[in-house]
Amino acid sequence: MTEKRKQLIRRILLAVCTAAVVLALAIVGVVQLLNDRREQAREPWLDTAAAELDRITIDAKLDPASHSMAVTQTLMLTSRTAEPRQELVLRSWANAFMKPDTSPLAGNADCCPDGFSAGSLVLEEATVVKNGIPAQADHLYRDDARTVLALPLQESWQQGESLLVTLRYTVHFPHAKYRFGWWENTFMAGHAFIVPALWQNGAYRTDAWQALGDPLSGECADYTLSIIAPKGYRCAVGGTVTATSRTKDYTTWVVHAPAVRDVGLVLSTELESVARTVDGIRLTAYAADRALAGTLLGHAAEMLEAYNECYVPYPFEDLTVCALPLGVSGAEYTALCMVADTLEEDELELTAAHELAHQWWYALVGSDSQTHPWLDEALCEYSLLEYVEHRYGLSAREDLRMQRIEPSMRITVAGGATPGAPLDYFETETDYAMLVYGRAAAFLCAADELLSGRLAQVLGTYAQTYALAIADRADLARVMLEAGGVDIEPLMVDFLDTYLIN
Known part of the structure; x- marks a missing residue:
């Protein structure tokens, strides 16, 4: 090999090595940028705020054959008001669907094309403990719809005191194309779980779920969920899935949802998903058709960028959007948006933009949907x-x-x-x-x-x-x-x- 040829080879190798180093540095830079944005995805104040909130734990298991879900729920609730309370009041919104005269679906043929179908929440056990001592003997409902669940206390609940509440109940889904309902092999569990009633101006709010608008939401809480469904089901949820495990017959998802007003959940064998990262946020779109999921994801990514720029950064780590068999255009839960999968693309985009904006105007900043809808x-x-x-x-x-x-x-x-x-x-x-x-x-x-x-x-x-x-x-x-x-x-x-x- 001539000296001239050796010099040429050395120059080529040097150029290749230099390019490799530059590429490696670029990759490191991109990875670091993504890591930085991931670290920024959940706003630092969110975890601090969540640590000061009430803690709610939910263990739920879906039984598709009976269109039901068995739930064990614990709530660690602290009184932050000066007024002593003689009872604890919770909201069991699923019971609003028991009868046509209380159901928001009554007469809605778009949501109930096969006619009215009842849903309910059957409470099997409710206990309250304060300072290690049982603090409640019984429970009762204070409204005809059975959505106002009262737990009378043996002693008044004072400011700064905490109650440990344990509930066991079964949720029965109505056969409906709605935020709370089942259709084919898709179960939409919006407002399926029991939540604390809002305490305001010295009293519990006991507003009914009306046919128009949304039911009254409450204070934020720190949620942890364990969701079990038969093999083949997928889970779309308003929160961060921290662990997934599978057995021969079931899949379990562990979910953390910090500082949320409620938890929306969809379990389905029909949904495909696509995902991407936007401004450090894990954005996932679900639909029965993968192309529709991709379209929805593209729109949602643009919306997330726009609202982050216009207002304040989206504070949560994950955001999920779902195109579902709905008889209404859409619905919103913290970190979860639902839109009807039958909408034309222009209307799908605008509906998704409206529902996604609720992550700022409802999820982040709450309001009174009954007094100021x-x-x-x-x-x-x-x-x-x-x-x-x-x-x-x-x-x-x-x-x-x-x-x-x-x-x-x-x-x-x-x-x-x-x-x-x-x-x-x-x-x-x-x-x-x-x-x-x-x-x-x-x-x-x-x-x-x-x-x-x-x-x-x-x-x-x-x-x-x-x-x-x-x-x-x-x-x-x-x-x-x-x-x-x-x-x-x-x-x-x-x-x-x-x-x-x-």
Whole structure:
């Protein structure tokens, strides 16, 4: 081999080695970036906040043959109010589905195409222990729907004291295309588990689950779940799966859901999934059709980026979106969004954007869905505009506003309801949608003009200020004044409290 050829080979080897080193450094950099973003995926304050919350543990086993789920649940609850309480009240929302006169599905042919089907929660055991001593002797229901479960206490429950509650019950799913129901081999377990009743202004809230809107959500808690289903089932859940184990016949998922208002769950043999990481968050989409799951994932990734940029970063480690056999357009739970799998792609995208926005306006910042239903729904509709502008531009945003929000200002709604009215003021779903989703969102558009286009920034402050809390109309007005420099109350009265005649 000539010296010239040796020098050429040495130069080639040097170039290859240099390229390998550069590539290795680049890979290390990318991995470090991903690790950094993963570390940032769950906001640092979230774990700290979750440690101070009530702790709820759920062991659930699905029995597809009987369309039921056996549950053992423990709740470690601490009183944080100065008022002593003589009883503990829990909400068993699944019982609302027992009878047509209390079920939110009554008369809904889209959700119950085969006719009304009952669901229920059968309580087999309830015990309460305080300081190692049994503190309760019996339980009773305080409403006809059996959703207000009262556990009278032998001694008053004082501020700072903790109760250990143990429950055993069986959830029976209605045959329905709904957030709580089963269809074919898919079980949708939204509002399936017992939750603490909201304590507010010296009393427990005992609002019914109405046909319109959402049932009242409560305070955040730290959840750990163990979910068992027969082999072949997949689990989509609002939380982080920390362990999975399999036997010959069953699969078990262990899930941690820190600082959530409730846990939504789907178990199915029909679903395919695709996943990716967005801003350090593990995003997973499920659908019966893998192509649909991919479409949903692509949309959800854009939405997550848009809302992270507009408001505050999504605080949880995982986010799951599911296209499901639903007779309604969608539903939301903390870290879990449901959309109907029959929606056309444009409507699928907009519905998913609305439901995903609920991760900020309901999951992160809670509100009273009975007294102020507009406060989360209108914010989600307004968030659609931010998403569309982020992805498609300002012209597309204005087109969507004209199509989706502006018509609500040109229609007279019978009955005298206004956008700011409580939920039970609305007589029809059309009126509810027109006012709560449409005209209340028009208020936010007007507020954005008054704030010179700074509403998203102000809403980011609102999210930071009331994260994991429950905010009301006055809180939003206060943030707009303090962070935006605008007294928004006159505009609120004009849009939310004034009956409009066209």
